[in-house]
Amino acid sequence: MPRSGDAVRVDFGSGRCYDMRFAPLAALDALLTDAGLRRGRCVVVTDGNVSGRWLGPATGALGDWDPVIIVLPAGEETKSAAALHKIYDAVLPAGIDRQTPVIALGGGVVGDLAGFAAATLLRGLPLVHVPTSLIAQVDSAIGGKVGINHAVGKNLIGTFCQPRLVCVDTAVLQTLPALEWNSGLAEVVKHALIADPTFMAFLDVAWEHILARDAPTIRRMVHWAASIKAAVVGQDEREQGRRAILNFGHTFGHAIERVAGYGAYTHGEAVALGMRAALTLSSRLHPDYCTRQVMALVKRIPVRFSLSSQGICVDALMDAMRYDKKVQRGVMRFVVLCGDGQAYVTDQVSRDDLSAAWAAAFR
Amino acid sequence: MPRSGDAVRVDFGSGRCYDMRFAPLAALDALLTDAGLRRGRCVVVTDGNVSGRWLGPATGALGDWDPVIIVLPAGEETKSAAALHKIYDAVLPAGIDRQTPVIALGGGVVGDLAGFAAATLLRGLPLVHVPTSLIAQVDSAIGGKVGINHAVGKNLIGTFCQPRLVCVDTAVLQTLPALEWNSGLAEVVKHALIADPTFMAFLDVAWEHILARDAPTIRRMVHWAASIKAAVVGQDEREQGRRAILNFGHTFGHAIERVAGYGAYTHGEAVALGMRAALTLSSRLHPDYCTRQVMALVKRIPVRFSLSSQGICVDALMDAMRYDKKVQRGVMRFVVLCGDGQAYVTDQVSRDDLSAAWAAAFR
Known part of the structure; x- marks a missing residue:
């Protein structure tokens, strides 16, 4: 069990690593300096929801920095080529150089x-x-996956970019809307x-x-969940092996998001439903693994409605899964459990x- | 002196490396297989000039591969966000997966x-x-710099992406227009x-x-020049140190391209002119280094016209240099020579x- 006061280090070996620091937002300037960044120009990217509550405190905490905001x-619509080019257009004429940090203040969309x-x-x-969201603090801000969506599917355009630093203030989670909080719990349970x-x-x-x-x-x-994610990605930065287990429930979840229409469910809700399907799959492949208690935990994640009320058919979901990035040479791959805490990938x-x-996800 | 029959290896240490293979275009399928790529879907990106002469031979050489072309x-206008999204839009619905190779058949623009x-x-x-161009064979296809232009400047959007393989057939250079040939010679001389x-x-x-x-x-x-580039980038993949010497003449050259208007000069011509300026700078900083013979070699690179005939003033060029990616905290950095084959970076x-x-470049 990790101690929650400590920083969480994401360590890729050969000296490449970065820290997740757990500290109040007000400590931002000190954390940036600790991470070797020199005061001067910086870029702050945020969204309309976060800015109302946290942009003031964040820029206040930036002290002598000179932010382009x-x-x-x-x-989710902001994870687009159009928004990306808005950033390019605002930042490139603003006198940046290769030392200018980009600060992503927000949830998964802003971070990606x-x-x-x-x-x-x-x-x-x-x-x-x-x-600033639970899902970002325990998942999307750790591990370096960045990108945008394309009409063909989510996250299809992107790359790996490890951050220099992750600053986590769990106090900001108190003001998170219930829906976002619940969505984040799905990734916590998954970890x-x-x-x-x-x-x-x-x-x-x-x-x-x-x-509560x-x-x-x-x-x-948050500290515990983040530690798990950090350990997994540290072993496999570019998802060439073990890291794929983090996608437990996601192949199903992504199909749900696609078929229901992006926005009908949050990512977390889709993952929560997807985990029900993935658990059923696990129990079919491992009849000796009793998933009843695990399923009970998954079902405690509050999800607004079930697929059955959406008029969604299994064929559409099966079809949608084929666009998953984990597909290799037309073969679909799934993360399954063979025991509590024991995940692997299979085709x-x-x-x-x-x-x-x-069918389990529909029930 | 390297033997020209051998492959040139770009080696980043820790087992990360790739080969430049010198072979006829007809051997493409064999080279892909040698590099561990499995036949199936592939993507071929090329341009209207190259396609007329080399797309047929290339696709013929792809045998059982199933190319999206x-x-x-x-x-240069093709190094744009619009063209990039044309590729995304064509490729993403075409049933690709993470093993699908993207084959860049062309010069620097297509490669980037x-x-x-x-x-x-x-x-x-x-x-x-x-x-398929000289500049690509000796320079842009080696080292992993990829990207597009932005209205604010060239190559301002991009990343590092090391290729799996570089296939060089110097026979294709015979059909290169004189202007492109001459431009490539600038990078050869620079190496x-x-x-x-x-x-x-x-x-x-x-x-x-x-x-001739x-x-x-x-x-x-080509083999010799490529070997030099491979050795430099192998030591410094992400241009955090020594690799910057490859930009000899480029800070000046980029400013020329910007001020003259992109397309007025080819990149190579701008670099050839930029090297005259960089050599003058070198001789001012190192009065004991006699650059006369070197300057003579640089001036043998055929360049269509000189800056003086373009109505371009030094102030505009000085101003344009400030957008260079090598600028750090507002300080411009230059690659200079202190002797033949001895380059370093200074501010x-x-x-x-x-x-x-x-003034030297204007003469």
Whole structure:
């Protein structure tokens, strides 16, 4: 069990690493300096939802920095080529150089978009994540996946860009809308399922405190979940092996998002539903693995509605899965569990198994 | 002196490397297979100039591969966001996966653009360069710089993406227009100047054969120049140090391109003119270094016209240099020579030095 006061290090070996620092937003300037960034020009990318509450405190905390501030519309539509070019157009004439940090102040959309901009401006500017959503603090701000969506599918355009620093203030989670909070819980539970039965037990016991956002509990939860993600990506930066287990529930979840229409479900809700399908699949492939308690934990994640009420058919979902980035030479690959905290990737999945898995998500 | 029959290896250490293979275009399928790529879907990006002469032979050489072919307009304007999104739009619905190679068949524009697409499609597809211009064979296809232009400047959007393989057939250079041939010679001469006095001597002796495109001579020249570039980038993949010497003449050259208007000069011509300025600067900083013979070699590179006939003033050029990607915290940095084959980077350059350097390029 990690101590929640410590920084979480994401370590790729050969001296390449960065830290997630757990500190109040007000400490931003000190954290930037600690990370070797020199005061001067910086870029702050945020969205309309976050800016109202946190842009003031963030720019206040930037002290002598000279920020170019870019506020984009909130929502998944902002993970677009159009928004990316808005950033390019605002930043490139503003006197930046290769030492100018790009600070992503926001949730997953802002982090992925600003991260992709940082990766591609002058062939790479230092990226600093200041995640303000639960999903960003435990998942999207760790590991370097950045990118935008394309009409054909989500996240199809992007690259890997490891941040220089991740600044986590769990206090900002107190003002998160319920829907976003619940969505983040899906990734928290997923991290537990694929890697850490002790963390599963913690979540099980602490669930009511978590839903009530008890401050010390969520601080511990975020730190623990982030540590799991950091350990997995540290072993496999570019998802050539083990890292793929982080996609547990995601092949199903992405299909749900695609078929339901982006925005009908949040990513977290889709993952929560996708995990039900992935767990059913796991129990079919491993009949000796009893998933009842795990399924109970997954079902405690509040999701607004079930697929059955959406008039979505299994055929459409099956079809949509083929666009997943994990598809290789036309073969679909799935993350399954063979025990609590034990995940692996397989392509040995029959059509019957998939139908049964989808049926579970519909129930 | 390298043997021209051998492959040139670009080696970043820790097992990360790739080969430049010198072979006829007809051997493409065998080279792809040698590089570990599995036959199936592939993407071929080329332009309207190259396609007429080499697309047929290339697709013929692809045998059982199933190519998505994208032919873009020839010219620097194609290194644009619009062309990049044309590639995304054509490739993403075509049933690709993370093993689908992107083959860049063309010169620097096609290589940089298709390379950037490969770097950002599904967070990275295998990239294969099949350079058809001299500048691409000795320079742009080696070292992993990919990107597009922005209204504010060239190459301001991009990343590093090392290819899986570079396939060089020097026979294709025989059909290159004179202007492109001459432009490529600028980078060849630059490689010699910054790193290899023996190669300078070779160029000096072989120059007439080179201008006449004597096949064995240019094969040897391309192999030699490519070896120099490979050695430099192998030591410094992300241009954090020594690699910057490859920009000899480029800070001046980029300013010329910007002020004259992109297309008025080819990149190579601008670099050839830029090297005159950079050499003058070098001789001012190192009065004991006699640059007369070197300048004579640089001036043998055929350039269509001189800056003086263009109504371009030094102030505009000085101003344009400030947008260079090598600028750090407002300080301009220059590559200078302190001897034949001995280059380094400095920011200790006065305004007088720069004016004198520009005056030399005007003469």
